[in-house]
Amino acid sequence: xxxxxxxxxxxxxxxxxxxxxxxxxxxxxxxxxxxxxxxxxxxxxxxxxxxxxxxxxxxxxxxxxxxxxxxxxxxxxxxxxxxxxxxxxxxxxxxxxxxxxxxxxxxxxxxxxxxxxxxxxxxxxxxxxxxxxxxxxxxxxxxxxxxxxxxxxxxxxxxxxxxxxxxxxxxxxxxxxxxxxxxxxxxxxxxxxxxxxxxxxxxxxxxxxxxxxxxxxxxxxxxxxxxxxxxxxxxxxxxxxxxxxxxxxxxxxxxxxxxxxxxxxxxxxxxxxxxxxxxxxxxxxxxxxxxxxxxxxxxxxxxxxxxxxxxxxxxxxxxxxxxxxxxxxxxxxxxxxxxxxxxxxxxxx
Numbered sequence: 001x002x003x004x005x006x007x008x009x010x011x012x013x014x015x016x017x018x019x020x021x022x023x024x025x026x027x028x029x030x031x032x033x034x035x036x037x038x039x040x041x042x043x044x045x046x047x048x049x050x051x052x053x054x055x056x057x058x059x060x061x062x063x064x065x066x067x068x069x070x071x072x073x074x075x076x077x078x079x080x081x082x083x084x085x086x087x088x089x090x091x092x093x094x095x096x097x098x099x100x101x102x103x104x105x106x107x108x109x110x111x112x113x114x115x116x117x118x119x120x121x122x123x124x125x126x127x128x129x130x131x132x133x134x135x136x137x138x139x140x141x142x143x144x145x146x147x148x149x150x151x152x153x154x155x156x157x158x159x160x161x162x163x164x165x166x167x168x169x170x171x172x173x174x175x176x177x178x179x180x181x182x183x184x185x186x187x188x189x190x191x192x193x194x195x196x197x198x199x200x201x202x203x204x205x206x207x208x209x210x211x212x213x214x215x216x217x218x219x220x221x222x223x224x225x226x227x228x229x230x231x232x233x234x235x236x237x238x239x240x241x242x243x244x245x246x247x248x249x250x251x252x253x254x255x256x257x258x259x260x261x262x263x264x265x266x267x268x269x270x271x272x273x274x275x276x277x278x279x280x281x282x283x284x285x286x287x288x289x290x291x292x293x294x295x296x297x298x299x300x301x302x303x304x305x306x307x308x309x310x311x312x313x314x315x316x317x318x319x320x321x322x323x324x325x326x327x328x329x330x331x332x333x334x335x336x337x338x339x340x341x342x343x344x345x346x347x348x349x
Contacts, residue, residue: 028053028063036064100205103226104292106285143173164303175294179262194229233284241267
């Protein structure tokens with residue numbers, strides 16, 4: 001009993017000390033006990049609401065969410081300190097920021113901290129040299145040509161293409177081939193069907209945290225998707241490891257003449273005596289991290305850029321002729337249909 005009381009006193013002390021350290025930061029008024037401002041954030045756009053709070057409370061303020069204090073920062077100098085200058089003293093927020101995507105990121109480089117982060121960084125950076133990028137342009141060109149064929153077909157048939165989704169598939173094709181040597185066809189039949197639904201559910205959980213806890217059909221499907229993806233990627237890794245061991249036993253490297261992809265570079269950093277289930281699972285998490293970081297942000301950037309180029313703003317209008325010239329020069333092979341005539345696709349936002 002005395003030990004329990006002592007533990008409780010120490011715990012309460014540290015909680016109050018933690019809160020004291022952020023007491024000088026302006027707090028958003030209102031909210032409910034424990035839930036804090038969660039219901040305010042659910043009423044509309046969370047980003048717009050936080051912008052309104054910034055105008056009231058300044059560029060650094062805090063609000064309460066499910067028993068935790070959240071600090072919102074929109075000051076460039078403060079962000080530089082957190083993300084660069086003093087990065088080592090800040091822990092990555094796996095409880096909230098990364099939580100919806102932890103099933104993809106796992107213990108990979110993005111979520112690692114301290115010594116674990118430094119170890120993984122050294123391990124990967126020593127093998128992911130610039131020559132890995134040599135194959136990316138050719139892969140990207142193939143993916144763009146496949147998209148152009150779909151656009152030509154849509155033009156002929158008068159059908160509509162959801163470009164945001166097309167960009168997600170395009171970037172997934174490129175990153176999957178670069179990392180795992182998976183063809184576009186295999187990617188669409190396997191990786192896209194397993195991976196994209198997990199990302200979509202993760203995005204929904206970002207705005208609706210209650211989805212993590214409610215045993216809905218979507219929740220059970222999410223668990224199945226995660227297990228299927230993990231087993232699939234782990235199977236690819238174990239198969240590749242076995243292939244590399246057979247190649248090494250043959251006395252020469254790469255006896256099959258195959259291209260060395262990112263997975264090969266990662267596996268090459270592991271000595272045979274260090275290979276284990278945990279090592280395979282760590283590589284699995286790195287692979288999933290590479291794919292999420294390499295395709296989701298790129299697809300969003302492409303979709304947003306296309307949207308910006310289709311709306312008649314003053315800034316866009318003033319630079320439209322120059323943008324068109326640059327686009328024609330850079331993508332002239334992609335702006336003609338299969339017959340060589342200029343495409344007249346009608347773009348809608």
